[in-house]
Every structure is written in C-alpha cells, then in structure tokens.
Amino acid sequence: MVKRIAVLDVDKCTGCQSCVFACTRRYGEAGVGKSAIFVRSLGGVERGFIVIVCRACKDPPCAKVCPTGALKPRRGGGVILNSEKCIGCGMCVEACPLGAIFWDEENNKPVVCTHCGYCVNYCPHEVLGLEEVSTG
Amino acid sequence: MISGDPLSRVLYIDLSRRKYWVEDRRDLFEKYLGGTGVAIELLKEECPKGADPLGPENPIIFAIGPLNGVFPLASKTVAMFKSPHTGNLGESHAGGRSAIAIRMAGYGAIVIKGASDIPVYLSIYNDKVYFRDASALWGIRSSHTVGRIIREREGEAGYRTIMRIGRAGEKLVTFANVVTETYRHFGRLGLGAVFGSKKLKAIVISGKRTLKVSNAKAYREIYDEIYKMAVKTPAMRKYHDLGTPANVVPLNNLGALPTKNLTQARFERYENISGEKLAERFLGRRLACAHCPVGCIHLAALREPYEKEPYFYKTTMISYDYEPIYSLGSMLGIGNPEGMLKLMDVVEIYGLDAMSTGVILAWTTEAYLKGYISEKETMGLKFRWGDCETYLKAVRLIVEQPNDFYGALAKGVEYASSIYGGREFALAYGGNEMPGYHTGPAAHAGFLTGSRHSHLDSAGYSLDEQAYVKKEELTPEKVADYRNTYSTRYNKGGIHKKSSREIRQLT
Structure with a gap:
C-alpha cells in the first residue's frame, strides 16, 4: 500500500523539531537545510505549533506549474522530483498553498516530502503518523 | 573539527x-x-x-x-x-x-x-x-x-x-x-x-543549513541511541512529566524547601504549589526547546475573569518551574497558586530573574516585619507573607525605582541590606540570591564556592540527599572530598530519582 505522512494531532506538538532534523539526517547530514517538513509556532509558542509538510495532493498544483516536468505526480498523491530535470525556478514553491515545498540552498533545488516516514519515528508524541492512501 | x-x-x-x-x-x-x-x-x-x-x-x-x-x-x-x-x-x-x-x-x-x-x-x-x-x-x-x-x-x-x-x-x-x-x-x-x-x-x-558528518551510518546510530534514551526510557521522565516542580514535595518532606525567607524549611501549604497540583489544575501546554525531544517546559493556563465585565475572561499562559515556585511561592509564603502564577507572569513581563526577585521580596518582608524599614521606604506597601497583591505592586516599584529604597532593591539583597540593615537574613552568596535547595551543608558550601553561586555548580544538594538517605552525618571533610565520599552520580537539575523515592518513603 502507498502511504503518506499525516499530521494526526497537532495540539500535542511541543515544537521540538525532531522531525525536521530527522528529515535532513536521511541524507547523512546534520542540521535542517534539506528538510521537507517544518514546525513553527502560531505566532508565539504559547499558542501552539503548526506542522508544514506535503499532504500528498491527488492533483498537485506544484506539478502543474513545473516548466520542465521535473515534478511528476506520485502514485497515491504528492510528487516525485527528478532533480536532473529541475532548473531551480521556484515556481513549485509559489504554487503550493501550504508552503510545503522547501528549498535546498546548497543545490538551489526544491525539497519535497517523499512520504518515506523517517520523521514519524522521531516524533515523541505521535503528532505524526503514516497513513495508507488509496491509489484509485 | x-x-x-x-x-x-x-x-x-x-x-x-x-x-x-x-x-x-x-x-x-x-x-x-x-x-x-x-x-x-x-x-x-x-x-x-x-x-x-x-x-x-x-x-x-x-x-x-x-x-x-x-x-x-x-x-x-x-x-x-x-x-x-x-x-x-x-x-x-x-x-x-x-x-x-x-x-x-x-x-x-x-x-x-x-x-x-x-x-x-x-x-x-x-x-x-x-x-x-x-x-x-x-x-x-x-x-x-x-x-x-x-x-x-x-x-x-x-x-x-x-x-x-x-x-x-x-x-x-x-x-x-x-x-x-x-x-x-x-x-x-x-x-x-x-x-x-x-x-x-x-x-x-x-539560519538554515546542513552540517557535514564524517560517518553517516555511525552518526545515525549514535543519534538513535541518545534519542531513545531520552524518549523511551525513564531517564528523563521527571523532566517531561511533572517537570522540575516534581521537587516541591520531596524537598518539603526533607525540610529543604526555603519558606518565608528561610525562617522555615517546610511550607504548610506546599501541596497547593506542588508539581502534582499545578499539573492537575493548570497545566495547559508542554513545550520543548529546538532539537530536544524531552519537552520539559510546562505552561499553566490561568483563566481569570474581568471584574467589571460579566462573562469576559482572559487566559494567560505562564511558564512554571521549581525555582520560580520556590522563590515566588514558598519563599514568600504564597500558597495560593493563582496568585503565585500572576506574580511569575509579572516577573516575566518586566524581564527579571525570578529567583533574585523572590529572595529580594522575601528579605523586604522580613525587614519590614522586623522594623528595619517602614512604610516611608516602601511607599505605603505593608509587606506580609502570602500577600500577592502587595508583591505584584512591589515588583513594578523595583523596576521603576521611584525612590532610594526601591533603587537599592534593584541592586539585590546584599546591597539593600548593606544600607538598611538585616544582613543576617539577606540570603545571598557572593551577591547572588540563593537557589531553592536548602538540603544541607553541602548545598550551601556549593552556593558559596561556585563561580555562579548556583546549585548546579557542584550539585551539593545531591550529596546532602545521599547522606540523608544513608542516615550519615556529612562532615566538612566529607563534603570537601565529595568524589570519594559517594559515587559521583551527578544529578544536576534536581533530586535523583532513586533518592527522591527513598526520601518519600522515609518521611
């Protein structure tokens, strides 16, 4: 079955950003520069947090605006990036209403969630989960 | 590197x-x-x-x-x-x-x-x-x-x-x-x-960047080991469950909770301001620092009505920890948690150190009650233990310094007592107001000799607690030679889990 990252209960988020660091660690690096998930406060930590991550749209607007076909819809939702085709124009970033397409400053290319689920393992409070999605 | x-x-x-x-x-x-x-x-x-x-x-x-x-x-x-x-x-x-x-x-x-x-x-x-x-x-x-x-x-x-x-x-x-x-x-x-x-x-x-590591596989393994220890074992439980306020009950039982400018070491109303009670009645949100899964920051949600407008409330999120509970709670004889939380919020609003502020207010109360200062100095405030409203006003006066007395308080308890008297009950070490661990001689030796005068400088309270549990007398020699006296299970930031449990059983 195809899966997607789901934000199950954002009110439990403590803002530790462990998921953000996990995402860059997939590449064998530390820090946050290659992360496709982000956590920030709702205008002050006392108000709680928002988790920004690709929600695996069935008809992704980011793919629709990609001028080189580098972003292709993924089976079950979301997109897959073909980095070789990408010219780093940033249209996809503009197109995503969630702000869920991030930018890798080192390579000047977008970073998009692949729904691998690595970050889910590092959420101490089950804010994040992996959810099965229909592919129909 | x-x-x-x-x-x-x-x-x-x-x-x-x-x-x-x-x-x-x-x-x-x-x-x-x-x-x-x-x-x-x-x-x-x-x-x-x-x-x-x-x-x-x-x-x-x-x-x-x-x-x-x-x-x-x-x-x-x-x-x-x-x-x-x-x-x-x-x-x-x-x-x-x-x-x-x-x-x-x-x-x-x-x-x-x-x-x-x-x-x-x-x-x-x-x-x-x-x-x-x-x-x-x-x-x-x-x-x-x-x-x-x-x-x-x-x-x-x-x-x-x-x-x-x-x-x-x-x-x-x-x-x-x-x-x-x-x-x-x-x-x-x-x-x-x-x-x-x-x-x-x-x-x-x-900023936003990546940092290179020399061995990605080993890096992930070590990361996982630390992460699991923090999240999946009881090692950090005290910090994420009740947080440092878990110390209130055992310290009070031990006779180590400084109360009313340390005229007492147990507070009759300790239960009202304990970590357990605060969590039960007020805990509204838990927060973490960036890249720390422990999440030890505890925010109380204080709901207050507006006096003059019916059905109008405000809810304030106020961070509480053991030291502010000690300094703005027991130290001032405040056993009313709403009042204590309001005082913590005001200290936060003005940007004061909570510990020094509490100890200074405690000294002021004792100095007032003993007649070292009068309403002339306090600008009409009548200090008495547990009176939150007076303390709320006094905090503002310390910040704004409208007269010499509040100007002196704004320099700390050692300075104020050098002018107005009452040095014998000015609770500072090297000019820095004391932390909330009156566990015994080792703690105080640490406050005195540590460069920050902090309970964390040498964790003397941990020695005191171990001596208490073992029912031993802690001699000056044993304190000085602490590494050989007890196992150096440093327990910075609070009472050791095991000794805490033993203290509960003993008391």
Missing part, C-alpha cells in the same frame, strides 16, 4: 561603530571544544581588568558547541559577561531556539562589544547583520509585546531565536534577565542589564 564545520567562525559585532566581522577562531574551538570553555577565553580577551559591568567595555559573549544542531538534547547557549549584579563572573545558560539558531546561522560564538547611543536591536541572518532602530520599542511595558512586534516584523519564523529584554533591563536592574522564545531565560546574574546598558533591546538570529 570536521572540515567545513562553521563552528569556528566567531561573529564580532561592535555596537559603538555599527560594524561587524567574522574571524576564524579554530584555535579556541580545537582547544576548548566550544560552549563555556570558548566563552571564557573570549571573555578574557575582550573584558579588560576593572571593567564597569554596565560600561561599553563589558562584552557579551554567546557560545555554543559542536553537538548543537547535530545531536538531540544539545539545545543550550552559554552567555558570558561581567555581572552587574555581583561584579564577578556572569555566566548564564538558556535554551529555546537560541543554540540551534546560532549554529544554523553558521557561528560558534558571537561577541558583542561597545554600546549604542540610541536603542537598537540586531538581526542576524546567516552572514548579514542588520542594526535596527529600536527607539519605538524602548519603554514598552511588557516583554511579551516586544516579542510580538519583532516576530511580525522579522522573517524566518521557526528558524530563529528572538532574545530580548524587558523594562527591567532598560532600567538597569542588576538582576534583569534576557528572555528567549517567551519562556526561556538567560536568567541569572543580570545579562538583561548589560543589554540595557548597551541600548540593545533584542537580538534576532536565524
């Missing part, structure tokens, strides 16, 4: 000349790793002998280390400066997003020199430093408002730290703090006053 690691870059900012530059200080970071070691060396370089702590010659040093941004739990920044409160070393640590932001901006340390002639705040975005006019922010009553304004005006939410001072820092109260991310503090020894003396209202730091 791993090649390409930006840790050795030190950002120097000169507020007098509105200038900044970066130097590679590999020499320091290879010798001292980072953090406190590097910060103390930078302080030695930058702070001249005999420097006025509130003069432009007193530098502010922030330093972090190689583990920040790489491994979980490493979320603290150390600040080093000459303390305007004690005239001695100023060393203070804070979390929030401070350390991660400095690391991700590509620095291992930041040195702030000189002083501005007009209020400014600094915005540090990776390699760029902007000097922003803070004239419009100067004098704003609440540090929360300052945070909100800067939050809206600056970019990179979530990647940034916003360190700022409140009114107390502007007014050079020698125990003013620096608040970061609303609820974390460079609390002790008066960094806020040093900011104020430089007309530096706030610092925003942000």
Whole structure:
C-alpha cells in the first residue's frame, strides 16, 4: 500500500523539531537545510505549533506549474522530483498553498516530502503518523 | 573539527561603530571544544581588568558547541559577561531556539562589544547583520509585546531565536534577565542589564543549513541511541512529566524547601504549589526547546475573569518551574497558586530573574516585619507573607525605582541590606540570591564556592540527599572530598530519582 505522512494531532506538538532534523539526517547530514517538513509556532509558542509538510495532493498544483516536468505526480498523491530535470525556478514553491515545498540552498533545488516516514519515528508524541492512501 | 564545520567562525559585532566581522577562531574551538570553555577565553580577551559591568567595555559573549544542531538534547547557549549584579563572573545558560539558531546561522560564538547611543536591536541572518532602530520599542511595558512586534516584523519564523529584554533591563536592574522564545531565560546574574546598558533591546538570529558528518551510518546510530534514551526510557521522565516542580514535595518532606525567607524549611501549604497540583489544575501546554525531544517546559493556563465585565475572561499562559515556585511561592509564603502564577507572569513581563526577585521580596518582608524599614521606604506597601497583591505592586516599584529604597532593591539583597540593615537574613552568596535547595551543608558550601553561586555548580544538594538517605552525618571533610565520599552520580537539575523515592518513603 502507498502511504503518506499525516499530521494526526497537532495540539500535542511541543515544537521540538525532531522531525525536521530527522528529515535532513536521511541524507547523512546534520542540521535542517534539506528538510521537507517544518514546525513553527502560531505566532508565539504559547499558542501552539503548526506542522508544514506535503499532504500528498491527488492533483498537485506544484506539478502543474513545473516548466520542465521535473515534478511528476506520485502514485497515491504528492510528487516525485527528478532533480536532473529541475532548473531551480521556484515556481513549485509559489504554487503550493501550504508552503510545503522547501528549498535546498546548497543545490538551489526544491525539497519535497517523499512520504518515506523517517520523521514519524522521531516524533515523541505521535503528532505524526503514516497513513495508507488509496491509489484509485 | 570536521572540515567545513562553521563552528569556528566567531561573529564580532561592535555596537559603538555599527560594524561587524567574522574571524576564524579554530584555535579556541580545537582547544576548548566550544560552549563555556570558548566563552571564557573570549571573555578574557575582550573584558579588560576593572571593567564597569554596565560600561561599553563589558562584552557579551554567546557560545555554543559542536553537538548543537547535530545531536538531540544539545539545545543550550552559554552567555558570558561581567555581572552587574555581583561584579564577578556572569555566566548564564538558556535554551529555546537560541543554540540551534546560532549554529544554523553558521557561528560558534558571537561577541558583542561597545554600546549604542540610541536603542537598537540586531538581526542576524546567516552572514548579514542588520542594526535596527529600536527607539519605538524602548519603554514598552511588557516583554511579551516586544516579542510580538519583532516576530511580525522579522522573517524566518521557526528558524530563529528572538532574545530580548524587558523594562527591567532598560532600567538597569542588576538582576534583569534576557528572555528567549517567551519562556526561556538567560536568567541569572543580570545579562538583561548589560543589554540595557548597551541600548540593545533584542537580538534576532536565524539560519538554515546542513552540517557535514564524517560517518553517516555511525552518526545515525549514535543519534538513535541518545534519542531513545531520552524518549523511551525513564531517564528523563521527571523532566517531561511533572517537570522540575516534581521537587516541591520531596524537598518539603526533607525540610529543604526555603519558606518565608528561610525562617522555615517546610511550607504548610506546599501541596497547593506542588508539581502534582499545578499539573492537575493548570497545566495547559508542554513545550520543548529546538532539537530536544524531552519537552520539559510546562505552561499553566490561568483563566481569570474581568471584574467589571460579566462573562469576559482572559487566559494567560505562564511558564512554571521549581525555582520560580520556590522563590515566588514558598519563599514568600504564597500558597495560593493563582496568585503565585500572576506574580511569575509579572516577573516575566518586566524581564527579571525570578529567583533574585523572590529572595529580594522575601528579605523586604522580613525587614519590614522586623522594623528595619517602614512604610516611608516602601511607599505605603505593608509587606506580609502570602500577600500577592502587595508583591505584584512591589515588583513594578523595583523596576521603576521611584525612590532610594526601591533603587537599592534593584541592586539585590546584599546591597539593600548593606544600607538598611538585616544582613543576617539577606540570603545571598557572593551577591547572588540563593537557589531553592536548602538540603544541607553541602548545598550551601556549593552556593558559596561556585563561580555562579548556583546549585548546579557542584550539585551539593545531591550529596546532602545521599547522606540523608544513608542516615550519615556529612562532615566538612566529607563534603570537601565529595568524589570519594559517594559515587559521583551527578544529578544536576534536581533530586535523583532513586533518592527522591527513598526520601518519600522515609518521611
């Protein structure tokens, strides 16, 4: 079955950003520069947090605006990036209403969630989960 | 150091000349790793002998280390400066997003020199430093408002730290703090006053990057080991469940909870302000510092009605921890948790160190009750134990300093008692008001000899507790030779789990 990252209960988020660091660690690096998930406060930590991550749209607007076909819809939702085709124009970033397409400053290319689920393992409070999605 | 690691870059900012530059200080970071070691060396370089702590010659040093941004739990920044409160070393640590932001901006340390002639705040975005006019922010009553304004005006939410001072820092109260991310503090020894003396209202730091590691597989394995220990074992349970307020009950049982300016070591109303009771009645949210899965920050949700308007309420989120409970609760005889939380909030709004403030108010109460001071000095306030309303008014007066008496309180309990008398009950060590651990002789020996006069300098309370559990008398020789007296199971930050349980059984 195809899966997607789901934000199950954002009110439990403590803002530790462990998921953000996990995402860059997939590449064998530390820090946050290659992360496709982000956590920030709702205008002050006392108000709680928002988790920004690709929600695996069935008809992704980011793919629709990609001028080189580098972003292709993924089976079950979301997109897959073909980095070789990408010219780093940033249209996809503009197109995503969630702000869920991030930018890798080192390579000047977008970073998009692949729904691998690595970050889910590092959420101490089950804010994040992996959810099965229909592919129909 | 791993090649390409930006840790050795030190950002120097000169507020007098509105200038900044970066130097590679590999020499320091290879010798001292980072953090406190590097910060103390930078302080030695930058702070001249005999420097006025509130003069432009007193530098502010922030330093972090190689583990920040790489491994979980490493979320603290150390600040080093000459303390305007004690005239001695100023060393203070804070979390929030401070350390991660400095690391991700590509620095291992930041040195702030000189002083501005007009209020400014600094915005540090990776390699760029902007000097922003803070004239419009100067004098704003609440540090929360300052945070909100800067939050809206600056970019990179979530990647940034916003360190700022409140009114107390502007007014050079020698125990003013620096608040970061609303609820974390460079609390002790008066960094806020040093900011104020430089007309530096706030610092925003942000950045986003990756850091290279030499062996990706080993890196992930070590990371997982630390992460699992923090999250899946009981090692950190005390911190994330009740948090440090879990100490209230065992310390009270032990006769170690300083109460009413330490005229008592047990508080008759301790249960009302215990971690258990506060969690049950008020706990509204738990927070974590960046890259720390523990989440030890506890916010109380205090719901209050507006007196004159029916069906109108406000809910304030107030951070509570053991030390503020001790200093603004038991130390003042306050057993009413709503009143204690309001007092904590006001201390936060003005940007004061909670511990010094509480001990100063406690000294003031005892001095008033014993007749060392009268309503002439207090401007009509009648201090008595447990009277929150009077304490709320007194905090404002300490910050605004409308007369000599409050001006003296704004310099700490040692200074105030040197003028008004009552030194025998002025609870300070080396000029710094005592922490909330009256566990026995080892704790007090540690407060006296530690360079920060903190309970964490040598964790003497842990020795006291072990002696108590073993029913042994702690002689001066045993305290001095503590490494051989007991196992050096350091237990910084609170009572050891095991001894805490044993104390509960014993009492």
